[in-house]
Amino acid sequence: MPLFYNRVVMLDRHVHARMRFRPPEEYSFAASATMVPVLGAEFAPVAREYPIVFMSEDQAKTFFPVALTGMPQGKNLFVDEKGLWSARYMPAYVRRYPFVFAESAPDQFAVCIDPSSNCLDETRGTPLFESNGEPSAAMQDTVKRLGDYQRAMLLTQAFMEKLAAANVLMEANAKADLPDGRSMVWRGFWTVDETRFRELPEATLKEWFVSGELGLIYAHLISLGNLGELLRRHTVNSPPPPTQQ
Numbered sequence: 001m002p003l004f005y006n007r008v009v010m011l012d013r014h015v016h017a018r019m020r021f022r023p024p025e026e027y028s029f030a031a032s033a034t035m036v037p038v039l040g041a042e043f044a045p046v047a048r049e050y051p052i053v054f055m056s057e058d059q060a061k062t063f064f065p066v067a068l069t070g071m072p073q074g075k076n077l078f079v080d081e082k083g084l085w086s087a088r089y090m091p092a093y094v095r096r097y098p099f100v101f102a103e104s105a106p107d108q109f110a111v112c113i114d115p116s117s118n119c120l121d122e123t124r125g126t127p128l129f130e131s132n133g134e135p136s137a138a139m140q141d142t143v144k145r146l147g148d149y150q151r152a153m154l155l156t157q158a159f160m161e162k163l164a165a166a167n168v169l170m171e172a173n174a175k176a177d178l179p180d181g182r183s184m185v186w187r188g189f190w191t192v193d194e195t196r197f198r199e200l201p202e203a204t205l206k207e208w209f210v211s212g213e214l215g216l217i218y219a220h221l222i223s224l225g226n227l228g229e230l231l232r233r234h235t236v237n238s239p240p241p242p243t244q245q
Contacts, residue, residue: 004029006116013133022125024198025081034070037093040156045089045215047223053189063160071184077233101146159213170194
């Protein structure tokens, strides 16, 4: 299942004829997520709030970018006790829930939903379908946004493939020393190695400048300074360890 989703079913104009949607009033569905996938197109606003790092989900080193939202084995430090998202920017991955595209055939996608979401029911919110079975205006807007997300994701994948091919990514660890004397270590993520980055051929840097991808790399590098903000949030939200007798 994709992150946040308990179930994924294809939206059907007959089965879900009476389904209605309302925007989330709270984000408890994301409360345990310590990282959230992000798109290259949103690196700039994401970098103002969260550290952007790269993860690899297989030995072939297929990389994807994520925003770190919590400490290792912790919780989402941007979702407060009331379930509210406490940051100026919310990643698009969070905003698209409970909808998602699923590939139904090569290069063909179907709109799917998580039917367990409390944003969907038959009593409150905006209808997904009109009485004649056609998608409502709100649903058409949702489909457009899902399409925009899918196209941005393909561009993000292409960007990550360029970084991997240029061999500028390095596996990294980060250690945080807590005020109470404990330490926490982030492992298993990748960042741009600035030494390798500076050694890239001028032609490559010019190509990435023209495409806008050079700016994505700088946004990533700048965002790493937000690791300190994660530590601050963790310290504020964590109870002190029990004193030993």
